[in-house]
Amino acid sequence: MGTTQLESVPEPKYWHLRTVLSEALDSEFEVGEILPNERDLAARFGVARATLRQALEQLELEGRLQRRRGVGTTVAPPRVGVAVDTREHAWPGTADDAWQPGDCALAAPPAAVADALETGRDEPVHTVRRLRVSHGRPVAAELLYVPSSSVPGLPAIDAPSGAARARAVLRELQRGALERRESAVELGSAGADDAKELDRLPGAPVLVVTTRYFAEGRTAALSVATYRADTCRLTFGDFGDVEIHHGPQTQAS
Amino acid sequence: MGTTQLESVPEPKYWHLRTVLSEALDSEFEVGEILPNERDLAARFGVARATLRQALEQLELEGRLQRRRGVGTTVAPPRVGVAVDTREHAWPGTADDAWQPGDCALAAPPAAVADALETGRDEPVHTVRRLRVSHGRPVAAELLYVPSSSVPGLPAIDAPSGAARARAVLRELQRGALERRESAVELGSAGADDAKELDRLPGAPVLVVTTRYFAEGRTAALSVATYRADTCRLTFGDFGDVEIHHGPQTQAS
Numbered sequence: 001m002g003t004t005q006l007e008s009v010p011e012p013k014y015w016h017l018r019t020v021l022s023e024a025l026d027s028e029f030e031v032g033e034i035l036p037n038e039r040d041l042a043a044r045f046g047v048a049r050a051t052l053r054q055a056l057e058q059l060e061l062e063g064r065l066q067r068r069r070g071v072g073t074t075v076a077p078p079r080v081g082v083a084v085d086t087r088e089h090a091w092p093g094t095a096d097d098a099w100q101p102g103d104c105a106l107a108a109p110p111a112a113v114a115d116a117l118e119t120g121r122d123e124p125v126h127t128v129r130r131l132r133v134s135h136g137r138p139v140a141a142e143l144l145y146v147p148s149s150s151v152p153g154l155p156a157i158d159a160p161s162g163a164a165r166a167r168a169v170l171r172e173l174q175r176g177a178l179e180r181r182e183s184a185v186e187l188g189s190a191g192a193d194d195a196k197e198l199d200r201l202p203g204a205p206v207l208v209v210t211t212r213y214f215a216e217g218r219t220a221a222l223s224v225a226t227y228r229a230d231t232c233r234l235t236f237g238d239f240g241d242v243e244i245h246h247g248p249q250t251q252a253s
Numbered sequence: 254m255g256t257t258q259l260e261s262v263p264e265p266k267y268w269h270l271r272t273v274l275s276e277a278l279d280s281e282f283e284v285g286e287i288l289p290n291e292r293d294l295a296a297r298f299g300v301a302r303a304t305l306r307q308a309l310e311q312l313e314l315e316g317r318l319q320r321r322r323g324v325g326t327t328v329a330p331p332r333v334g335v336a337v338d339t340r341e342h343a344w345p346g347t348a349d350d351a352w353q354p355g356d357c358a359l360a361a362p363p364a365a366v367a368d369a370l371e372t373g374r375d376e377p378v379h380t381v382r383r384l385r386v387s388h389g390r391p392v393a394a395e396l397l398y399v400p401s402s403s404v405p406g407l408p409a410i411d412a413p414s415g416a417a418r419a420r421a422v423l424r425e426l427q428r429g430a431l432e433r434r435e436s437a438v439e440l441g442s443a444g445a446d447d448a449k450e451l452d453r454l455p456g457a458p459v460l461v462v463t464t465r466y467f468a469e470g471r472t473a474a475l476s477v478a479t480y481r482a483d484t485c486r487l488t489f490g491d492f493g494d495v496e497i498h499h500g501p502q503t504q505a506s
Contacts (some may be wrong), residue, residue: 015445015455061442081440086339086489113350172410185438186486187458189314192268203311205440205458208387233439236339236489 014054017047021055025075035065035073037071062232079233082132082139084183084209086236091178091213092130092144092223094172099130099142107143116212116222118126119147126151128166131197132225137218141197142225146173150220173221179214182205185234186210194226205229258398267307270300274308278317280330288318288326314458316483332486335392337462337473339489343382344431344466345476346395346423352383352395354419363399367464370472372400379404381419382498384450385478392485394450395478399426426474432467438487439463447479458482 031159035041040053058071059065066076085098091101106124109112114121125147132140148154151172188208195202204228227234272431288294295305312318319329335344345352359377361367368375378400385393401407404425410418441461448455459479466474480487 011379012302018456058442061440063439081437084489098290145446182488184334184486184488185460187314187316187388187440189311189461202265205314207438207440207460229440233437236337236436 006082014051014058017045017051017055018058018162018227020045021059023065025059027227029075031075031077033075034071036073050210060199060230065113066230069217076230079146079231080134080139081235082134084185084230084234084236086183091170091174091176091179092221093167093174095119099132101128101130101170103129104166104169105129105160105161111209113145115220117145117147117219126154126169128169130166132217133139138198138228140225140227141194141222144212144221144223148220150176153252166207178220179216181211183209183211188226188231190226200228200230207218207232207234266300266303267311269299270304270308271311273298274312275317277303278312282328282330284330287324288328290325292312293342307472313483319483329483332484333387333392334388334488335480335485337438337487337489338433339436341433342431344423344427344429346420346427353414354381354383354423356382356415357381357419357422358414366398366475366477369475370398370400376400379393379407379422382423383419390484391451391481393448393478393480395476397474397476400476403429425457429468429473431473432469434464434466436462436464440482441479443479451479453480453481453483460487462487 004030020091029035036044036224037051038049038056042049044084045052054067056067063079065073067073077111083098095100099236105127107116107127107129108122108124109128111121114123114125117125119125128142128144128146130142130144131138140192146169151169153175153177154169154172187209188206190198190200190204192202194200194206195204198204198206200206207229209223209225209227211223212219213223255493256477259342261298264390282288289297291305292308295302309318309320313320315332316329316332318326320326336351346354358380360380361375362370362372365376367376367378372377372378378398381395381397381399383397384391384393385395399422405421406428407422410421415465422490439458439461443451443453443455443459444455445455447453447459451457451459453459460482462476462480464476464477464478465472
């Protein structure tokens with residue numbers, strides 16, 4: 001099963017350039033420094049603009065570069081470690097929760113969510129929008145779907161939205177007996193609402209963490225959290241709320 | 254903190270097209286079906302080829318489409334759930350491990366790995382290459398770095414490579430007392446070797462899971478596992494070895 005038995009895949013030109021550029025970032029540039037413009041870079045490395053752009057996109061995907069309109073391309077700081085809560089028996093919204101409730105609405109969820117919650121496709125559920133901030137910047141946006149049956153004691157009030165309503169839903173949810181939770185991580189792209197909250201353009205790559213909360217043998221709530229893939233690395237394990245910094249070693253030039 | 258207070262971000266044309274295409278995939282196409290060619294699709298939706306291509310790339314990133322040379326663009330099956338082992342006290346290579354050892358070499362690791370292991374930058378470490386297969390297809394490739402100090406009883410043999418050597422390193426590693434492990438997930442791109450093993454082109458988006466194994470107060474081994482981001486969703490929690498299927502609902506046309 002050695003790799004030598006496998007067929008050889010040719011290395012694309014942009015991939016080679018990416019490696020060369022990556023080494024140049026380590027040795028010649030500091031975090032936050034603005035890169036020369038594309039024309040100058042393409043000339044320096046003797047490649048076409050299209051090849052250069054592919055290599056830059058690659059390094060952006062890997063979190064090495066940031067590209068912002070009006071600023072240009074800068075060397076990215078190391079990604080921030082963001083702890084994903086995997087405690088078996090914790091509901092969202094408990095005291096040490098890293099999320100801030102922002103808004104709450106009663107609306108029909110996407111079909112896949114309705115199926116997971118086993119609610120009817122047109123049945124409205126409480127939809128809590130929460131934001132997670134790290135080092136003063138938004139790192140993740142969440143939609144937490146809670147069927148009415150999971151919060152039977154929730155009072156019917158006149159204005160069923162806003163942060164106060166969100167907190168009321170979370171409080172009621174915590175009265176139930178949580179059996180277990182399951183999480184999954186996959187690659188996705190930011191929708192328009194999430195992109196707005198995360199200060200990204202729609203379509204930006206994100207890490208989507210889906211968590212199902214089980215109570216009384218069924219899914220009592222479902223959370224879909226969207227983390228910025230450019231700035232975050234998700235950490236799992238018994239870290240508590242400690243956030244650790246990782247990433248490639250950066251050297252002063 | 255409601256979203257309404259935030260500035261509006263204009264929706265790019267390709268993002269709108271992606272949404273329209275995504276709905277068409279749900280209602281008109283079956284898994285595995287080949288999409289019409291780009292020219293016909295661009296004409297049907299009244300967009301430029303470049304816009305269409307951006308929308309297709311987006312849907313590929315989200316795991317909805319697969320593009321393969323010589324085949325064309327097909328509707329992707331739902332992503333496969335792949336359980337990431339987070340048992341606090343399990344070394345790699347134990348009986349229920351999902352990974353198959355492929356090869357082993359003694360080589361100087363990348364600088365960031367050497368720093369994490371606190372070995373010297375030129376000090377060779379045992380580098381075990383392992384592969385993870387799910388439903389008959391490779392889903393992840395791993396490099397496991399083990400310093401000599403973590404496997405003191407490893408016999409010096411004539412041929413220090415190959416699968417047998419890999420198994421010997423794992424066996425020796427398991428003699429140590431594991432204190433805990435830490436995992437992190439981030440977005441990356443496949444290097445040439447990983448791409449080859451995963452049947453992808455270099456630069457394809459991957460989910461990189463880094464795991465540090467701590468013993469005697471230091472990092473005794475470090476694993477860098479590269480999962481195909483197009484076909485995998487990583488599941489965390491007490492699933493044992495159960496693999497569950499998720500993903501958007503697909504409907505027959």
